Amino acid sequence: NAGVTQTPKFRVLKTGQSMTLLCAQDMNHEYMYWYRQDPGMGLRLIHYSVGEGTTAKGEVPDGYNVSRLKKQNFLLGLESAAPSQTSVYFCASSVAIAGANEQYFGPGTRLTVT
Amino acid sequence: EDQVTQSPEALRLQEGESSSLNCSYTVSGLRGLFWYRQDPGKGPEFLFTLYSAGEEKEKERLKATLTKKESFLHITAPKPEDSATYLCAVPKTGANNLFFGTGTRLTVIP
Numbered sequence: 001n002a003g004v005t006q007t008p009k010f011r012v013l014k015t016g017q018s019m020t021l022l023c024a025q026d027m028n029h030e031y032m033y034w035y036r037q038d039p040g041m042g043l044r045l046i047h048y049s050v051g052e053g054t055t056a057k058g059e060v061p062d063g064y065n066v067s068r069l070k071k072q073n074f075l076l077g078l079e080s081a082a083p084s085q086t087s088v089y090f091c092a093s094s095v096a097i098a099g100a101n102e103q104y105f106g107p108g109t110r111l112t113v114t
Numbered sequence: 115e116d117q118v119t120q121s122p123e124a125l126r127l128q129e130g131e132s133s134s135l136n137c138s139y140t141v142s143g144l145r146g147l148f149w150y151r152q153d154p155g156k157g158p159e160f161l162f163t164l165y166s167a168g169e170e171k172e173k174e175r176l177k178a179t180l181t182k183k184e185s186f187l188h189i190t191a192p193k194p195e196d197s198a199t200y201l202c203a204v205p206k207t208g209a210n211n212l213f214f215g216t217g218t219r220l221t222v223i224p
Contacts, residue, residue, distance in 0.1 A: 004157075033211065042118075043158070043201070045211040058211055090157050102148055103212065105157035 002026055004106035006091050012112045013081040021076040021109050023091030031094045032074040033058070033103060034066060036087040043090065049074055081113045116141045116206050120215035127222050130191045135218045137202035138184040147185050148212065149178050150201040158201055192222045 004025045013019055023032065033048040035058075045058030049068040063085060065077045074093075078085060088110050092103040117140040127133055139147065146165050150158035162171045164180035171178050175196060177188045187200055199219045203212040 031210075040216060042214040042216045043203075043212075044214075048211060050210070056210070092157075102160045102163055104160060105150075107157050108155070 004091055004093055004104055006089075006106040006109050008109060009107070010110050012114065013078075014114055015082060017081050018077070018079050019081065019111075020078075021089055021091075021111075023074045023076070023106055024072055025074075025091075025093040025104075026072065027093060027095075027104065028071070029093035029095055029104075030071070031096065031103075032068065033092045033094075034064070034074065034076045035090045035092065036060065037090060037108075038087050046076065046089075081111075083113045085111065086113045087111060116204070116213050118202060118204055118213055118215040120200075120202060120218050122218060123216070124219045125221070127189075127192055127220070129193055129222055129224050132188070132190045132192070134189070135187040135200055135220070136184060137187070137215055139202075139204050140183075141204050141213070142207040145205045147180055148203045149185070149187055150203065152199045152201055152217065154199075161200075189220070192220075194222045194224050196220065197222045 007022045034046040035043040037043050044060050047066040049055045052071045055066045067075045088108050090108050091106040094103045095101045119138045121136045149161040152158045162178040167182045175190050179186045199217040201217045203214040206213045
């Protein structure tokens, strides 16, 4: 039981390049989330999904897109990376909505945009 | 406006020196308060959920308590392995996500 896994662990992009971050969970959770963590800012929600085929915007969605084609996977895409997107990205999942149940986090992806 | 404030930002303790971390919050209709531990280079690890004032939960050397305005994470006789950043979070009012504080970075010195 691996829990929540993320790939890649590290990535360096040049401004304007694109990439996709992959999150996978094996806990059969309905809800999945993408956060970014920046120094002094705390974790901020980018997008989330309440089930296969559904996605919704969080607090800081601009510049990102997501897809949830399979229940166990949640993809985060950057179409045209900007230096402001340099951050650590965390995926999380939960049985039900965040207010009712705890979220379980992956190990993170450290992204640097130069 | 929803607000979660954690204090202190950083705390250094000698091994065995007990202390408390604070998380004060402002949300409409609390639907739970969550504590997480985060080690450097890793994702947050769930510790506790508290739902109502007066509730307490314990895990090894950690005890979390909740009042109507704040939560405390009490650390009794800490060990160096308790060194980490401790985060608290509450569900945002009318939203489906957690609102995180910026954390308290705890260092326990042998």
